[in-house]
Amino acid sequence: MVEWSENERSIISNIFSNLDYNDIGPKALVRCLIVYPWTQRYFTSFGNLYNAEAISTNPKVAAHGIKVLHGLDRALKNMDNIKATYAELSVLHSEKLHVDPDNFKLLSDCLTIVVAGKLGSAFTPEIQATFQKFLAVVVSALGKQYH
Amino acid sequence: MSLTEKDKAAVKALWAKVSKVMDTVGGEALGRMLLVYPQTKTYFSHWPDLTPGSEPVMVHGKLILGGVTEAVSKIDNLRGGLLELSELHAFKLRVDPSNFKMLAHCAMVVIAIMFPKDFTPETHVAFDKFLAAVALGLSEKYR
Numbered sequence: 001m002v003e004w005s006e007n008e009r010s011i012i013s014n015i016f017s018n019l020d021y022n023d024i025g026p027k028a029l030v031r032c033l034i035v036y037p038w039t040q041r042y043f044t045s046f047g048n049l050y051n052a053e054a055i056s057t058n059p060k061v062a063a064h065g066i067k068v069l070h071g072l073d074r075a076l077k078n079m080d081n082i083k084a085t086y087a088e089l090s091v092l093h094s095e096k097l098h099v100d101p102d103n104f105k106l107l108s109d110c111l112t113i114v115v116a117g118k119l120g121s122a123f124t125p126e127i128q129a130t131f132q133k134f135l136a137v138v139v140s141a142l143g144k145q146y147h
Numbered sequence: 148m149s150l151t152e153k154d155k156a157a158v159k160a161l162w163a164k165v166s167k168v169m170d171t172v173g174g175e176a177l178g179r180m181l182l183v184y185p186q187t188k189t190y191f192s193h194w195p196d197l198t199p200g201s202e203p204v205m206v207h208g209k210l211i212l213g214g215v216t217e218a219v220s221k222i223d224n225l226r227g228g229l230l231e232l233s234e235l236h237a238f239k240l241r242v243d244p245s246n247f248k249m250l251a252h253c254a255m256v257v258i259a260i261m262f263p264k265d266f267t268p269e270t271h272v273a274f275d276k277f278l279a280a281v282a283l284g285l286s287e288k289y290r
Contacts, residue, residue, distance in 0.1 A: 034268035035275055052269050109252055113271065116256045117263040125175075125199040128256060129183045 002137050004079055011130040015115070016076055021069050024118065028111040029065030030056050036106045042099060068107070075138045083141045090145035101143035108135040148276055155222050157273035162219045164262060172261065173212030174205030176254040184249045190242060211250070218281045229284035237288035244289070247282035254278070 004012075033040050034052050043049060046060040055061060071089065078085040093099045112132060116123045123131075150158075165172055178199030181188050194203045214232060221228025236242055255274065259266045266274075 031268045031271060035272040056268070112252075113255055113259045113266075117259040117266065120260050120263065123256075123260055125179045125182045128179055128253075132183050 001080070002082065008130045008133070009079060011127055012076065012079070012134050015119075015127070015131060016072070019069075019115075021066055024111070024114055025065035025067070025069035026062035027065070027114045028107065029061055029068060031110040031114060032107045033061065035110060036103075039103055039106060042097065042103075069111075072138060075134065075141075082137050083144060086138065086141035087145055090142050093142055094146040101139075101146055104139040104142050108132075108139055111135065148279065150222065150273075150276055150280060154273035154276055157270050158219060158222060158277045161258070161262070161265060161270050161274060162216070164265060165258060166216055168261065169212050169216065170205070170209045172208075172254065172257050173210070173215075174208030175199070175257045176250060177208035177211060178204045179253040179256060180250050183253065184246075187246055187249060190240075190246075212254075215254075215278075215281065218277075218284070222277070225280050225284040226287055229281065230287065233285050233288040236285050237290075244282060244286045247278075247285065251275070251278035251282065 033043070033049060033055050040049050043061070043064075046058060046064075048054040048058060049061075074085050074089075075082045093101075112128070112135065115131065116128070119127075178201075181191070181197050181204065182199055188197055191197055191203075196203055198204070217232075218225060218229060255266070255271065255278075258274075
């Protein structure tokens with residue numbers, strides 16, 4: 001089981017309670033689709049993804065970015081049992097969505113960079129380490145039910 | 148995933164800004180890497196202090212970023228231009244290539260913090276490609 005110190009819990013809680021999901025969610029997914037274009041393979045129904053401009057202004061991408069970011073809420077509420085909490089979502093991503101789990105890390109790296117850009121120097125090395133630990137645990141849990 | 152002319156232009160434009168604060172960026176990136184990816188500390192067991200902001204970290208970070216500046220100047224032939232550095236990494240330092248990605252990520256986090264308006268998704272993809280190409284150039288002599 002993953003251990004969280006009081007400090008780490010407080011850091012994660014603070015990041016998310018001050019997060020503008022409607023801003024950060026879209027920015028993270030947009031960045032992922034631009035920086036790692038092969039991830040666009042999962043969004044063929046989203047319409048125009050032909051270039052960075054199209055991706056950045058695509059309303060379906062924006063809506064989905066918000067949805068995905070809110071997906072992290074369950075980890076926030078169940079930090080001591082993230083693996084079990086994401087079992088259902090893991091099955092969904094494996095059996096229905098057929099997402100290569102390597103992609104989860106790509107999105108989480110983009111999210112880290114977007115949050116860094118938003119928080120600026122407040123995104124200290126310690127806060128970055130805790131945030132990435134949190135994301136790594138979620139990413140691992142999402143890949144757990146693949147077989 | 149080779150660098151297009153557009154990528155090279157984006158990298159050079161970004162680096163023109165970054166190089167003005169290069170010393171800080173290097174040290175910051177290295178410090179973050181050691182904290183966020185603790186396994187990377189194994190390469191620096193001979194240092195007295197591995198905490199972000201410490202002297203050995205800042206000095207070494209500056210050295211590494213100097214290498215990146217050299218790579219930017221040789222962007223049209225990274226494989227050839229980085230041969231000497233590759234020999235250093237292959238035969239003396241023997242850094243596992245997976246670590247280059249971790250340092251690259253931390254460098255980009257620092258750049259995103261310091262230049263949020265410049266580090267757009269388009270600049271990000273160009274710079275990510277560039278750092279991947281540098282890593283490849285550095286691993287050229289490994290085997």
